[in-house]
Amino acid sequence: MIDEDFPQISSLEPGKQNLGIKAKIVSLQQRKIKNEKGETVYFYGILGDRSGTISFTAWVFPATIQAGDVVEIRNCSTKEYNNVNRVYIDARSEVILRPGEDLEVKRTFKELKIKDLTTTSPYVSLEGRISGVMEKEMERNGEKVQLFYGDLEDDTGKIRLTSFGKALKEGETIRIEGAKVSEYNGRLRLTINDRTTVLPTKLQYEITERIVNLMDITGPIGGVTVQGFAVNFGQKSGLVMRCSECNQRLDDLRCPDHPDAPFIYDLFAYFTIDDGTGHMQCTGGRIPLLPLLGIKLEDFVPSNKSISRRGIQALLEEKIQGMAFVIGGDVVKSQVGLSLRIRDIRPMDEEFLKTFSRMLEADFQ
Amino acid sequence: MARKREFAYWVYAREIRDSTVLEENHEEERSKPYVITPLGSKIRRVLITGRVSQKNAEENMTRMTVADSSGNFYLTAFSNDFGSQGKIMLDGLELNDNVMVMGRLSSFQNEDKIYFNINPEIAVKVNDTSMKYWNLRASHVARRKIYAIRAARNSETPSKEELMKMGYSEEESECAVRAAKNYPDYNTADIEAVASGSSAATAQPEANSGHSDFILDYIRNNDEDGRGCRYEDILAAANNAQISQGDVDEVLNNLGSDGEIFEVSLKRYKAI
Structure with missing residues (x-):
C-alpha cells in the first residue's frame, strides 16, 4: 500500500467514520480518570504527516507503540471537541506499527496568547518580551550547549522560557514559532529547540499589570x-x-x-x-x-x-x-x-x- | 471526597429582601435550602459590606443590622458550638463601623413572607477603600446579570447556551434563565439604579448636564427598530456634537440612575 492510499491529515474533516490513516506519533501521553465504572486509562497525543498534525484520543492503545513510531490506524473516526477536530481511536479501531518506516511531519503551530497555553496543544507560536535572562553551559548528547532561561511575558501572562542554543536577550521582544509547552511542578514552561524559529518583533500592545478575574x-x-x-x-x-x-x-x-x-x-x-x-x-x-x-x-x-x-x-x-x-x-x-x-x-x-x-x-x- | 467550597455571592441587600423562592437541596439532608434571588442567583453563602446601623448583644446571642446602599442585612450569631466564633466577631464591632461579612444565609417563612438572616463566618471592620471595592464588583455583577435577564426575557425559549453565545458567562446565563423562570415579572430597575449609582459614585464622575439633553433626545428619537439605541450610534452622534466618549459614558450612567433611560441589552439604550 502506498502513502497516497491514505488521506492526508490536513484533509481530515470532523464527523467522519471508519477512517484509515497513516501517521507518525508526534506525542503520546496517558491519563487516569475515575467514573462510575471505576478507574480508566485513556491515551492522547498528536499524530502527524507531511501535510500537518492533529490531536487524537484513544480509549485503547498498544503498549508497545511509542512517540516517534509510524503507525497505520484503521477504523478510527473524527469529531470536533472544544472547537478542535480530533481523531478518536476506540475498541473497534486497529493501531498497527509500521516498523522501520519514518514519516516527515509538517509542524503546524497554534497562534496563542500566554493565558491560553495548555499541554494539550504543545506546539505553539506566540510573541512577547523576554526578562530575567540567565545562562549556563551544559552537556547534551555528549556535546556542550549553551542553555538560556528566563521569562516570556505578553499582555495576558508570563511563562518560564528555556532555550537550548538560541540566545535570549534581556528586554527583547520576539516572535517564536514552534516552541513546545510542557508542565513541570504544576507550572507551564516553554522550550525553544533547534527547530524553533525566533525572530525579533514589535509588540502591538503595552505590557502592564495583568489584572484578571x-x-x-x-x-x-x-x-x-x-x-x-x-x-x-x-x-x-x-x-x-x-x-x-x-x-x-x-x-x-x-x-x-x-x-x-x-x-x-x-x-x-x-x-x-x-x-x-x-x-x-x-x-x-x-x-x-x-x-x-x-x-x-x-x-x-x-x-x-x-x-x-x-x-x-x-x-x-x-x-x-x-x-x-x-x-x-x-x-x-x-x-x-x-x-x-x-x-x-x-x-x-x-x-x-x-x-x-x-x-x-x-x-x- | 473533598466537598467543593460553597460560592459566596456578592449581593445587595435589596436582592435578598426581594427573594421569594427557596429551593430545597435533596442531595444533602438537613442542609439549608438555596435562596433563588430575583437576579437568578442560587445562594447559600454571601459576602457583603455595609455599615453597622444596629447592634443588640446578649449573653447567648448577638443581632446586628448592616446597611448597604440598597437596604439592610440582618445578622444573628449564637454562642453555641457552631456560631461562637461568629458571635465573638460581631461583639467586637461597633455602631457605624464599616464591615465585611461572609456568612450563611438562613430563611424563615412566616405566612406569605420569607425573612432572611445571615449567620456570620467572618465579620471584620474594613476601611472605605475596601467598601468601594466591594461596591464596584457587586455593581458589575448585578448589572451584567440584569442585562442577561433582559436578553433571556426577549427570547421565546431562553437557554444557557443561547446566552453564552451572546457573551455572558456560564454563571450569568444560568442565573438569567433561573430569573426568567422564577421571577418573570420582577422589575429590575431598582437594583439596577442601586448598581449604577454604586459604580458611578465610585468612579466619581462629574456629570456634564449640558450634554444630557442632547443624548436623551437622541435616544428618544433614534430608536428605529424598537430594540433600543446602539451605543456606537450614540457615540458617533455625540462625537459629531463635540462630546467626548468619557462624557457620553458619564451621562448614560447618570441618565440610568435618574430613571430616564435603561439598557435593554448590552450596549442598547431606551428612553423611559
Whole structure:
C-alpha cells in the first residue's frame, strides 16, 4: 500500500467514520480518570504527516507503540471537541506499527496568547518580551550547549522560557514559532529547540499589570494580578524554621543533615481569596508577607526575642483575615486544583480602584 | 471526597429582601435550602459590606443590622458550638463601623413572607477603600446579570447556551434563565439604579448636564427598530456634537440612575 492510499491529515474533516490513516506519533501521553465504572486509562497525543498534525484520543492503545513510531490506524473516526477536530481511536479501531518506516511531519503551530497555553496543544507560536535572562553551559548528547532561561511575558501572562542554543536577550521582544509547552511542578514552561524559529518583533500592545478575574483563570499561568477579600485564613499559617545551610523546613530546631547549622526564620501563610467571580487558595512566604506585617527582613531573625510563634500567627490572622488585597503572583496546578503563589501583596488602594473601575466599565462600552 | 467550597455571592441587600423562592437541596439532608434571588442567583453563602446601623448583644446571642446602599442585612450569631466564633466577631464591632461579612444565609417563612438572616463566618471592620471595592464588583455583577435577564426575557425559549453565545458567562446565563423562570415579572430597575449609582459614585464622575439633553433626545428619537439605541450610534452622534466618549459614558450612567433611560441589552439604550 502506498502513502497516497491514505488521506492526508490536513484533509481530515470532523464527523467522519471508519477512517484509515497513516501517521507518525508526534506525542503520546496517558491519563487516569475515575467514573462510575471505576478507574480508566485513556491515551492522547498528536499524530502527524507531511501535510500537518492533529490531536487524537484513544480509549485503547498498544503498549508497545511509542512517540516517534509510524503507525497505520484503521477504523478510527473524527469529531470536533472544544472547537478542535480530533481523531478518536476506540475498541473497534486497529493501531498497527509500521516498523522501520519514518514519516516527515509538517509542524503546524497554534497562534496563542500566554493565558491560553495548555499541554494539550504543545506546539505553539506566540510573541512577547523576554526578562530575567540567565545562562549556563551544559552537556547534551555528549556535546556542550549553551542553555538560556528566563521569562516570556505578553499582555495576558508570563511563562518560564528555556532555550537550548538560541540566545535570549534581556528586554527583547520576539516572535517564536514552534516552541513546545510542557508542565513541570504544576507550572507551564516553554522550550525553544533547534527547530524553533525566533525572530525579533514589535509588540502591538503595552505590557502592564495583568489584572484578571478568578473565574477566568482555567490553568497554570504566571505573572497575574488578582484582587479580593481574604477569607478562610489557614490555621497552620505562621512562623517556620529553616536550615540556614540547605533551606529545608525544620520540625525540630536542628537539621538532620546539618545539625551544626543555625536555623533561620521564614513565614508561611495560606488563605482563600474571593473576588466575587470565584475563589482560589493563595500561599506566601516571608518576602511578600513581611512588609504586610510591618517587620523588616533584617529584624526577622531568631535573635529578635520579640518574635514568637503565637505572636506571628496572631499578627498574620489580624492583618489578612477579611481584608481586601491586590495580589501579584503565579497560578500553579496542584493535587487540590489551582492555587496562587504570592509574589507581592498589598492592601486594596485608591490607585488600583481607578484602574479596576475602568476595567469593569469597559465591559459595558 | 473533598466537598467543593460553597460560592459566596456578592449581593445587595435589596436582592435578598426581594427573594421569594427557596429551593430545597435533596442531595444533602438537613442542609439549608438555596435562596433563588430575583437576579437568578442560587445562594447559600454571601459576602457583603455595609455599615453597622444596629447592634443588640446578649449573653447567648448577638443581632446586628448592616446597611448597604440598597437596604439592610440582618445578622444573628449564637454562642453555641457552631456560631461562637461568629458571635465573638460581631461583639467586637461597633455602631457605624464599616464591615465585611461572609456568612450563611438562613430563611424563615412566616405566612406569605420569607425573612432572611445571615449567620456570620467572618465579620471584620474594613476601611472605605475596601467598601468601594466591594461596591464596584457587586455593581458589575448585578448589572451584567440584569442585562442577561433582559436578553433571556426577549427570547421565546431562553437557554444557557443561547446566552453564552451572546457573551455572558456560564454563571450569568444560568442565573438569567433561573430569573426568567422564577421571577418573570420582577422589575429590575431598582437594583439596577442601586448598581449604577454604586459604580458611578465610585468612579466619581462629574456629570456634564449640558450634554444630557442632547443624548436623551437622541435616544428618544433614534430608536428605529424598537430594540433600543446602539451605543456606537450614540457615540458617533455625540462625537459629531463635540462630546467626548468619557462624557457620553458619564451621562448614560447618570441618565440610568435618574430613571430616564435603561439598557435593554448590552450596549442598547431606551428612553423611559
